[in-house]
Amino acid sequence: MKSLLIVTDAWHPQINGVVRSIERTVDELHRMGVPVEVLSPADFFTVPCPTYSEIRLSLTTPSALRRRILAGGYDHLHIATEGPLGLMAARVARLLGLVYTTSYHTRFPEYLSARVPVPVSWSYAWLRRFHNAGQGCMVATSTLEQDLAARGFVNLMRWSRGVDHQLFRPREGSVLPETLAGPVFMYVGRVSVEKNITAFLDLDLPGTKVVVGDGPQLAELRGRYPQVLFTGSKTGEDLARHYSSADVVVFPSRTDTFGNVLLEALAAGVPVAAYPVMGPLDILQGTGAGVLDEDLGKAAVAALDIPRQRCRELALSYSWEASTRQFLNNCLAAAERVPARGAA
Template identity: 75%
Template sequence: MTSLLIVTDAWHPQINGVVRSLERTASELQAIGIRVEFLTPQAFRTLPCPTYPEIRLSLAHKGMVRRRIRDFGCDHLHIATEGPLGLLAASVARSMGKPFTTSYHTRFPEYVSARLPVPLKWSYSWLRRFHNSGNGCMVATQTLESDLRERGFTNLMRWSRGVDEGIFRPYEGSVLPADLPRPIFMNVGRVAVEKNIEAFLELDLPGTKVVVGDGPQLESLKRSYPDVVFTGSKVGEELARYYASADVFVFPSLTDTFGNVLLEALACGVPVAAYPVMGPLDVIGETGAGVLHEDLREAALAALDIPREHCRRVALNYTWAASARQFLDNAEEARGKAADAA
């Protein structure tokens, strides 16, 4: 394989795990000689998603998408998201007889049900048809694979994630004000209802709670929790320095499929407290780099005793080079299966 086209509805100005994973995977593939291009909402007129303006919805039609896929002439097509652009790309690929893979990044049915009275089975039925129509669906963890398989998803392939250990590492000193009471309990990520951040903010914990990130729920949470430090969005080394300034990383999400932020926190030497659910079960599990408990307060307090150097050792088991190689192997396997079936 020499060329790859990735279609994604998730793109800048969004800052999230999907965008970062796709960018880093592309960078690693380009380093080994694979030509990688993206088809994103930036190529079309867009509208802001209701209640979530950072997400841009593409105003495209099949002819526009077909022309771009044809002009690129890719060896393999990967559709990363189930949004308007991803749906069009899948429809076009099927009409062209072009093999493609998809990836399941987000527990979309749970996200929808957190905002609208839509039954989970309806959303899963639609997603199952979309992902099963391709030649492979990439998932990040064993827990997610098992869950989707039980729901009737087929052709599942494993695609784990990595962490940039050069940026996300322990740093001397703290970027937080010196007068903040310690310990520092921190959450990093999109500030939105599906992230269940209030479960963290409601905890009776000593010290200070810090939330790093932006999103549609930010202003309302600022008003409701005036004692919490909200820093807004941070990226790169500045973000890593915020992680490293924490004593415990608290991850209250019940809907993430992986949680790249878990690896970033661990690489900075920060232990994790989380619920025993998909994502934390796979990343933390029995590693001893965090505490998983139905009582999140108990988990947060117990995590204070975990050695920071052990957390980093666990994170270093995940590399972007290995992740990209896994992605490429999946794409080549999917192409081979499609060729055999032709």
């Protein structure tokens, strides 16, 4: 592969699993000597997304994007998101006859239906056309692959994720106030309605609940749950120390496709409590490093008894190097496929 361009609508200042996954994949590709660049909203004039100003929407034209892609001499495009930039890049790639892959990071139909009354079937029909038009659609787990295949998605390829074992590791002490009553049950991630955080905050649990993250629902939840500690967004070493300060990380989402948070918590030696749904099922089922239950409170309390070393050992089986090699092999395999015409 001579040159690879990753196109994404999700980029800084957003802090989420998509952005982190792309960043780490690009870092690993550079270490492997693979020429790769990222095309993101940082390269264009943008406007804030309605109701979610943290997300920036790129404003450009197909002709401008075509010139940019031709100037780079790329022989493969990977389109990471289904936003305005991703949609336009797919259109240009087809016009130029370039091989391109996509990835399915977000259960967009479920997210959309949580905000506006749009039938999930409509959204999936649109997404199916978008992803089936490329030479491969990368998915993080077997559960997601099975779900999308049943909905008519084709050319599905597995692309798992990794975790930084050095940054996220068990640590002594806590960065949380000493006055907090234990045990500490922590949520980490974007604070928005589709993450189902209220399912965690409404639980009757001993000790203290902590929410680490930022998002459009933060002010509302702070007002509704004054007994909860909201730390705001944390990154890097600060984030890693917050993980290790928890006794259990609670993952209440029912719509994530993977959940990088799960691996980061486990790498810090912290057990996870979650619903038995896509993502948690793929990572935790049968490992003994977390508890999955439709009764999330029961799962959270039971997770307190899990040895931290067991969590760490599971996290060590995931690496960004292995993830990136899987990604690169998918791109190479896609080049060998006959270009798809798309499917309805």
